[in-house]
Amino acid sequence: MRFDPAFDDPLPALTGAPGPESLHHVPLAPESVTTLWQENNGSYVTEGVQEQPLDEAGSPGRVGRGSAVSAGTNVCVLIGELCRPRQWHLPVLAVSVAINVVLLVCIAARAASWRSDPQTAGTAATVLGCQDGWIGYRRICYYVPWEKGSWESSQRACSSLGASLAVLKREWEVPFLRRLKGSTDCWFGLRRQDGRLVWADDTVYNGTFLVHGQGACAYMSDNHFSTSSCSQLRPYICSVALAPL
Known part of the structure; x- marks a missing residue:
């Protein structure tokens, strides 16, 4: 050009x-x-x-x-x-909120079923952790209901919770349970069978601590362990070990 x-x-x-x-x-x-x-x-x-x-x-x-x-x-x-604002933000947020609501409802329903079924609650404690009202220490859950009963009725009550009367096979458990129970005498899981002391889990007592008396069932007092008739009414201590990690 x-x-x-x-x-x-x-x-x-x-x-x-x-x-x-x-x-x-x-x-x-x-x-x-x-x-x-x-x-x-x-x-x-x-x-x-x-x-x-x-x-x-x-x-x-x-x-x-x-x-x-x-x-x-x-x-x-x-x-x-x-x-321009991204239009997918609101749908994603709505889905996230819905999922969280569903999870909360499922957790609440499961917790309600545990409370309504003591046996299920006790089993769940061995898997997920201690139940409400129980005290956990070194992967063992303890419970003191403060209701009085005989040794046998106390053992049945603990069993209905998926536990047993407290079995004390470790030295650290003795001072811990003394603080837990306070000044009240409480049944724990030791009784005399065929002339020898046996734990509630059917294992033989190994002499971890001294037990006074010749009664059939053992209880924990302020500063010692003693035995008496199993029909006496006392508060009791339940225990259950958590499953290994």
Whole structure:
């Protein structure tokens, strides 16, 4: 394509259209820009407002809506697809809330079934942890209901909870249970059978501590272990070991 040299002179400005000299090419300082976000045909644009020095006519110039600014200004135009809020947030949040509600309902229903069935509750304690109202120490759960009963009725009550009268085969259990029971005399899982002391789990007493008396059933007092008739009414201590990890 060829150009005639005669046409090298610049064209005059069109009537009604601003010439280059009428545009203010003044960089906008960051602190003086007011940014407004609007949606326009699917896109987001900004408007910058910048006070200008007096123009040739003596009136202050402004850069505003629709005004032309230089490439060095801080006005930006963002693609609408990048700034548009993601519509999948709300459905995902709703699904998450629904799942949490279902889990809470299942946990509450399972806990209610454990409380309504003592045997199931006792079995669950050996798997998940101590039941409500029980005290756990070194992976053994203890329970003192403070109800009085004979040795046999106390053992049946503990058995209904998935436990037995407390079996004390470790030295640390003695001071722990003394603190747990306080000053009350309590049955624990030791009785005399065929002239020898046997634990509630049918293992033979190994002499961990001294037992006074020749009664048939053993109880724990303030500062010693003793025996008496099994028909006497006392509070009792239940225990159950947790399953190994």
